[in-house]
Amino acid sequence: MRSITKFAMEDIKLPQKEILRSQGIPDEASLSENFERIYMEAAELFQELAEPKAIIAGIGVSDFEEVFRGEGLNEKENPVEEIFRKSSHLALFAVTLGPVLSEKVTELFDNGKYAIGYMLDSVSSYAADKLADLAAQHLYAEIVGRAAPANSLRVLNYSPGYCGWHMSGQKKLFEALRPEEIGITLNESCLMSPIKSVSGVLIGGPGEIHEFVNSYPFCNTCIARSCIERMRNAVMDAGG
Amino acid sequence: MELLSKISFNLQSGFDETVTALTKEAVEKRIPPDEIMNIGLIAGMNIVGEKFKNHEIFLPDVLLAARAMNCAMEVLKPLLIKDGIPIKGKVVIGSVKNDLHDIGKNLVAILLKGAGFEVIDLGNDVPAEKFIRVAAEENADVIGMSALLTTTMPVMKKVVDMAKDEGLYSEVKIMVGGAPVSKAFALEIGADAYSYDGANAVETVESFFRENS
Ligand code: B12
Ligand code: SF4
Numbered sequence: 444m445r446s447i448t449k450f451a452m453e454d455i456k457l458p459q460k461e462i463l464r465s466q467g468i469p470d471e472a473s474l475s476e477n478f479e480r481i482y483m484e485a486a487e488l489f490q491e492l493a494e495p496k497a498i499i500a501g502i503g504v505s506d507f508e509e510v511f512r513g514e515g516l517n518e519k520e521n522p523v524e525e526i527f528r529k530s531s532h533l534a535l536f537a538v539t540l541g542p543v544l545s546e547k548v549t550e551l552f553d554n555g556k557y558a559i560g561y562m563l564d565s566v567s568s569y570a571a572d573k574l575a576d577l578a579a580q581h582l583y584a585e586i587v588g589r590a591a592p593a594n595s596l597r598v599l600n601y602s603p604g605y606c607g608w609h610m611s612g613q614k615k616l617f618e619a620l621r622p623e624e625i626g627i628t629l630n631e632s633c634l635m636s637p638i639k640s641v642s643g644v645l646i647g648g649p650g651e652i653h654e655f656v657n658s659y660p661f662c663n664t665c666i667a668r669s670c671i672e673r674m675r676n677a678v679m680d681a682g683g
Numbered sequence: 684m685e686l687l688s689k690i691s692f693n694l695q696s697g698f699d700e701t702v703t704a705l706t707k708e709a710v711e712k713r714i715p716p717d718e719i720m721n722i723g724l725i726a727g728m729n730i731v732g733e734k735f736k737n738h739e740i741f742l743p744d745v746l747l748a749a750r751a752m753n754c755a756m757e758v759l760k761p762l763l764i765k766d767g768i769p770i771k772g773k774v775v776i777g778s779v780k781n782d783l784h785d786i787g788k789n790l791v792a793i794l795l796k797g798a799g800f801e802v803i804d805l806g807n808d809v810p811a812e813k814f815i816r817v818a819a820e821e822n823a824d825v826i827g828m829s830a831l832l833t834t835t836m837p838v839m840k841k842v843v844d845m846a847k848d849e850g851l852y853s854e855v856k857i858m859v860g861g862a863p864v865s866k867a868f869a870l871e872i873g874a875d876a877y878s879y880d881g882a883n884a885v886e887t888v889e890s891f892f893r894e895n896s
Pocket of ligand 2: 522606659661665666667671
């Protein structure tokens, strides 16, 4: 299975409070009129300019082992390795919001429109992250469409650069997935263009395979702590 | 005096066009440009900075004020140069080679400008040699480097090493930042400072100049 999906804009929710939380703004904060105006403008620009796409390709466990090994730089013990070995479904994925948004952000900064440029960047970052969740939901829907899944099926996304999977793992991932087809390229430092892109693997299986204790040595310096929300999703209602 | 308070007030509200017009008016009224800058603009930015620290306003509000400050400084800059008033300090900044992410770096640059520093922004994907060359040519006081991913961070060490080789190391302060960068990394490569955000970067650069004075 290898598919390219163009998401509809209404699939991408932009909950203002959550986006502002990602900027470090508490829910109860009172916002200036200027702020509210800037936010609305950024949300409108996002709707106009985003080109959300995903490429998803199923992969077997032994082929994925090879991709995951990457350049041999992963942490010796890591949660992803434990999880994928217990999976029932595996697929490589890459998602992007396209180049136009980032070009607009640059243009806004160049023209001195810093506030709106910053807000558009922030909204786009949030949305890019959520696109990876949408890819997981997409695979879930596909599996469900093909055969009745076990009740507790959960599909969650994992990315190189997180949880002991080294960023250089993107090289093998790109070789196998070829996301260039939706316009995503990888440079020699493992940075993707367009910048608002995410790569990784979708792992499907019973909810409990996604649960683990986040006390690996590298967790000490982790700023993302994204496993916490991920594990919460794993035990919630089905739906990717 | 009334006019300078008006400048400060409008700057705090992010009204760039009004601030620019009032600055021109102040110049026409022969108020010395350094007074317009210090009592009008920088005083306004200081209040903005305080409110930001106290979470009364947020980054977009600060960026609107910074924009107003920069517009007004365009009016004042030639006059300040003519009067021989020294600039606060010069910072060369950029995102390192292969790093195309530049929002963090842009924010730092804007806030430094807003605090009255001269900033030479080299953009993104900047090779080590360019940081060194421009810093030397421009007689910069500070080199600032930004990285989004650990895979582009080695360029930061290259710049520090080149600064040592070229005899620039004792002349310029080197500071680093970006999501995966840390204080420990800055120490390890021999950079002078690490800053976790734009406001902290301004404080850090201010502290370099306090050390030197
Ligand atoms: C939002 C985000 C994303 C977004 C948007 C990316 C972007 N920046 O445009 C999306 C979802 C697309 C994304 C994707 C990826 N991400 Co990401 N992402 C983040 C996150 C949460 C915030 C980064 C951000 O934009 N912050 C907002 C901006 C304004 O802040 P900033 O750039 O950090 O700049 C501020 C400071 O750092 C400082 N600063 C910056 N530069 C400078 C310079 C100087 C001189 C000074 C003094 C200060 C300074 O001041 C700035 C203003 O306050 C960070 C984690 C984190 N909490 O920081 C991870 C993070 C950067 N991502 C990470 C990873 C791994 C990825 C991916 C590789 C994942 C994947 N496999 O797909 C991709 C790579 C994308 C690409 N194009 O190659 C890792 C990097 C780990 C590493 N080892 O390097 C991080 C650190 C998360 C983690 N694992 O802990 N990401
Ligand atoms: S704490 Fe961070 S590194 Fe550790 S498992 Fe959670 S997200 Fe991964």
